[in-house]
Amino acid sequence: MNIETTEDLGGPAQPLLTVKNLVKHFPIRGGFLGRTTGLVQAVDGVDFDVAKGETLGIVGESGCGKSTTARLLIRLIEPDSGEVLFDGQALGAVDGGITLTELRRQVQMVFQDSFASLNPRLTIEDSIAFGPKVHGLPDGKARGRARDLLGKVGLDPNLFGRRYPHELSGGQRQRVNIARALALAPRLVLLDESVSALDKSVEAQVLNLLQDLKSEFGLTYVFISHDLNVVRYMADRVMVMYLGRVAEIGPVEELYDNPRHPYTRALLSAMPSMDPDHRTQEAPIAGDPPNPISPPSGCRFHTRCPFAEDVCGAKIPALASTAADPGHRVACHMADASSGHSKAGSAA
Numbered sequence: 001m002n003i004e005t006t007e008d009l010g011g012p013a014q015p016l017l018t019v020k021n022l023v024k025h026f027p028i029r030g031g032f033l034g035r036t037t038g039l040v041q042a043v044d045g046v047d048f049d050v051a052k053g054e055t056l057g058i059v060g061e062s063g064c065g066k067s068t069t070a071r072l073l074i075r076l077i078e079p080d081s082g083e084v085l086f087d088g089q090a091l092g093a094v095d096g097g098i099t100l101t102e103l104r105r106q107v108q109m110v111f112q113d114s115f116a117s118l119n120p121r122l123t124i125e126d127s128i129a130f131g132p133k134v135h136g137l138p139d140g141k142a143r144g145r146a147r148d149l150l151g152k153v154g155l156d157p158n159l160f161g162r163r164y165p166h167e168l169s170g171g172q173r174q175r176v177n178i179a180r181a182l183a184l185a186p187r188l189v190l191l192d193e194s195v196s197a198l199d200k201s202v203e204a205q206v207l208n209l210l211q212d213l214k215s216e217f218g219l220t221y222v223f224i225s226h227d228l229n230v231v232r233y234m235a236d237r238v239m240v241m242y243l244g245r246v247a248e249i250g251p252v253e254e255l256y257d258n259p260r261h262p263y264t265r266a267l268l269s270a271m272p273s274m275d276p277d278h279r280t281q282e283a284p285i286a287g288d289p290p291n292p293i294s295p296p297s298g299c300r301f302h303t304r305c306p307f308a309e310d311v312c313g314a315k316i317p318a319l320a321s322t323a324a325d326p327g328h329r330v331a332c333h334m335a336d337a338s339s340g341h342s343k344a345g346s347a348a
Contacts, residue, residue, distance in 0.1 A: 022082035057235030108181035114173035171202035250328030
């Protein structure tokens with residue numbers, strides 16, 4: 001298997017990743033016989049795509065389905081239904097599909113917990129070289145690649161190659177995890193809260209490193225974070241999730257400057273500000289997120305939305321393009337002139 005280069009099958013116009021109606025419900029079992037008593041609707045009909053060379057940021061409250069979506073993309077969790085296409089190829093399709101082994105070579109993931117992600121019994125060099133060796137690269141070349149990547153992420157291979165994970169700081173371990181993700185020459189890297197456990201000075205260094213590596217290796221990122229400021233710095237487009245569904249998706253500056261969905265507006269208004277004149281005086285969202293076992297009908301945000309009307313609880317809003325920008329889509333009845341909402345068209 002060649003892990004040096006990967007053919008671009010569909011050209012720059014074809015999305016690298018296309019996700020259609022992705023669904024994952026986790027059963028809750030109880031009682032003496034362990035019967036299913038309910039379902040956690042973690043991801044419930046998610047649609048989006050990721051263009052080649054871009055960074056898609058995914059934001060939302062804890063429990064909205066961000067991390068589950070990432071794990072579904074790389075098949076660490078099997079979806080209940082839906083389709084994921086990688087450069088136009090479906091996983092396991094009979095005619096020209098992509099195998100799970102090849103998918104996991106081309107799509108790598110960097111997790112939040114830098115220590116738990118590394119085998120404590122392997123040296124740093126061995127950890128990075130492990131993947132390439134599994135995929136058929138000779139030991140000498142795999143170790144050479146590991147040492148080269150250590151240098152790329154700012155760690156001297158002569159100093160860090162023979163160390164073990166417990167001998168490194170959190171920021172250094174995360175650099176190792178980034179190097180390990182790049183060892184298989186992937187095209188897409190999923191970054192799940194990859195800098196949230198770092199202090200701010202180290203976080204800034206790692207973010208700049210990620211930007212440099214993206215440019216050098218021609219990478220595509222899916223960047224998941226609860227920090228809206230970090231997402232604005234990293235992302236080209238942003239997808240906002242709420243309770244397992246996509247609330248809004250669009251270009252980063254357009255979405256931050258002109259949010260269409262009430263939930264997106266609430267998230268952005270909760271961002272910390274250094275300006276004392278722009279301090280948040282009251283909570284932008286009332287109440288806690290609903291129970292994902294029995295989410296609200298219709299728009300799932302309607303139980304906390306100040307603009308909610310009868311139609312919001314009766315009908316699921318479609319994720320549709322706005323009139324101002326076809327690339328900016330929002331799932332809100334106020335953006336649909338035919339929805340029957342009294343403010344219909346005001347969010348368009």
